[in-house]
Amino acid sequence: MSTYLAKRGGVMIPTIIGIVTVVFLMVRALPGDPVVFLLGDEGAVGAEALEIMREQLGLTDSIPVQYVRYVAKTLTFDLGNSLLSGVPVVELLKNAIPITLAVAAASVVFSVLVAVPLGALAAYWRTQGKDSLDQGLTWFAIIADALPGFWIALVMLLVFSLHLGWFPVSGTIEWTDPWQVFTRLALPVVVLGIAQLASIARVTRTAVLDALQDDYVRTARSLGTPELTILFRHALRNSMLPVITVLGLSFGRLLGGTIITENVFSLPGMGTLLVQGISGRDYTVAQGVVLVYAFLFISVNLITDVLYTRIDPRVKLEA
Amino acid sequence: MATAGIALRRSGAWVETVKDLRTSTAGRFFSNRSNQIAVLFIGPVVVLALIAQWLPIQEPLEINIVDRFQSPSLGHPFGTDGLGRDLLSRTLAGLRLSLWIGFAAAMIALTLGVIIGTMAGFMGRGVDRAISVVTDVMLSFPTLLLVIGVVAVMGPGVTQIIIAIAVADTPRAIRLQRSLAMGLRSRPYMDAARLASAPTRWILVRHVIPNTIAPMIVVATLYASNAIQAEAALSFLGLGIVPPEPSLGNLVADGRNYLQNAWWISTIPGLCIAIVAIGLHFLSDGVRDFLDPRQRS
């Protein structure tokens, strides 16, 4: 297992280098002079002030030198300081990452817990000649895909927070108070979950439908296995590979979704940090957040691969 | 219609026959249930968006403070916003913009995808490797993040958004085209063409692109839908189309502050996005059936 991880990590190295390079170049490609943007133009603050600022930010060196320095700093988890507040970006991320991770992870759990049984039942009933749940799921999937996430978020906010008053609209997150965390995160988690529900349910349904036609299901049935055991222990377990694949593939969409939901529900996560960074031209912040997002994304892809082997013993670990 | 066609063909009129062929192609397209649903959803929206400027409604940017926060009525079917601007007019303007962005971004991604993907499939290992590394890196960013990144670099504006979305979709298009092209390499007619020492460019244009274009068009329909969603998300976050120019995303964002008192400002443009997206979903199914009946599920 560990050699496999090492190998896979090795394969990821060019990608990681690519990501760091892209993030570095992204900021160099910004139109205009960030220093001018920060301080105002020469007429306002004088050329000397601009030059000092440039020196401080290391912008006077050549691009390759800047690049090497950037990579070296990134490797030591130094992502610079916020241009606006002066706070180290790592500090900002330390507060933001747990929120984004919590929302994302909880939404995955929520959507899997709802979608997998639904998809499995839809498939099972279909083999019994009843396909109303199946058709319902198909339409739900189409509509859930079509409705923009921010719209669903706003409508939920309108109904559950503003009208019914069940959940607070804003407020910081105190990790020591589980109830407060729950009420603050419940709506965002559900909103993010809905987007994934549809695709997970559909994939589960198709995979379980296939599995239910398999011979071992007939064997299990011939040995007196209860139908629920057949569905959840035999058929569903054999259907988890496509489900995991979809979870992995839709993780990018999920991260995109967190940017929007955090924004709507005023959660101080990475998405909020990113939007603030870009709107405020605080490029060290934006850079840092983008980097973390990309790393999260490729780590999840790796986790997905490892999960395969946990679920299907036939999958051999080969890098 | 079929009987009429046979009668016309029997009459021997060549022109009539050609016309008949055309109508039967259109007939085949619209006899597909997915396409019918698609037309039902997108048709009215597209028509309204295109003829909006000739409709007897207020201009999208015209401010009329007296009429602010009007709930939907005959005079303002979608209501008015905080500045008394007509939301039907603004929504239609936003829709037109969305449709343009969707179309343009999908076309760019499709074109680049076909060209670069074919190159990756046919220009040797080195080129393929290089292209793969670049697409892999691009695909290791979540899509929305990539779009936001490009917009952050280039600044807001319609063209910038189109480019940003196209940049995010292109790696996927390249991968698909590459795998489709690779799949064709071993086909007998490709061997035949190579044996007849046909020039590579001719093989690509004559054989590869025509045989891969159908699935590419199907995914392009989905790219258009994604582009519309992406623009809306960007503008909603304040990183896309800048007010006062209306876009479906910034209309929804604008209504956020008045959710409790003027629900219509946010909800109606949001529903419009969903209607277009549902329409495009069925269109992509329908186009797939139309272009390649063998793929029908």
Place this chain on the structure above:
Amino acid sequence: MLATKFRSRNGPPNASSLNHGNMAHLMQSEKNTLLSVRDLSVEFHTARGVVKAVNSVSLDIKAGERLAIVGESGSGKSIMSMSLLQLVQYPGRITSGSAMLEGTDLLALKGKKLRAVRGSKVTMIFQDPMTSLNPVLRVSEQLIAPMRRHLHLGQREAKERGLKLLAQVGIPDAEGNFNNYPHELSGGMRQRVLIAMAMACSPRLLIADEPTTALDVTIQAQIIELLAKVSKEEGSSVLFVTHDMGLVARFADRVAVMYGGRIIESGPTDQMFENPHHPYTRGLLESIPSITGERPERLSQIEGTPPDLAFLPKGCSFADRCPLSDEVCIETQPASLTVASDHTAACHHSDVVASLGERRLFDAEN
């Protein structure tokens, strides 16, 4: 007289009343009859129409007996065997019939009672051992589950018995293979595991649906030997579904031949091979190569294809392929008649078939 001579099985409903004429005989046979299937029909409702896969089949299996069901693909033999455990899935449906096993009708059981019979009193092994075991569960988990369920054994007892069973079915290194995943075993080994699972609760009846078709020829013989051995040890009856007449000859006490969803001939194996009374059975026998070399090495073949079960003909379903068919065959379906002791055939011309002797009924190949 007629009543005893013509004991009808597949005939019209009033035929069954004829049986009551000979109570003594019935009591006698009832005593050691384990399973008694009457008038079993299975239909599939498809877009093409109603496919009649099994048409009012009746058969008996005595305790400890090995009955082979023979027929080509599409004859309904697999569906028939699966329907005994109600394993036919939607859109298939059992439309009539009963299957009495020790006083309970297998076809009328539902829910818990049905599951209590499946895997304990009646078990089944299937055609393809490669796919019949769940790939994501260890052999041990799959082997132990039915014992825990039916015999209410604890984990340790079940494991002990499981290991014993694996050794009994000839799996080397039972301890090691116990915790393997199915994909780590060969096809033959997997079929042995499936046999162990089926024998775990000492079933009264084991249904084996082409258990050797998917295996190498060399393994086939071993598996057949094993089936014979374990069924004898446990005193189980075996319903053996196959298309291989050679296996039938080696293994079965009695044979029932299925065609077009019906049993067209049944009887003791020796009699069936010596003196078939149905042209289809005759055709099957003429098409096997003889090892003894008594017959010339020319094999017959039956021209044509089996009937479409969605559009069964009015008369005999073999009529269009049969060299003996005439108007009667096309017009009326032959009833199943007793042609010798414990031997029935459903043919209007069974006497002609029986009198063929060494002559061939079907043309040889080439």
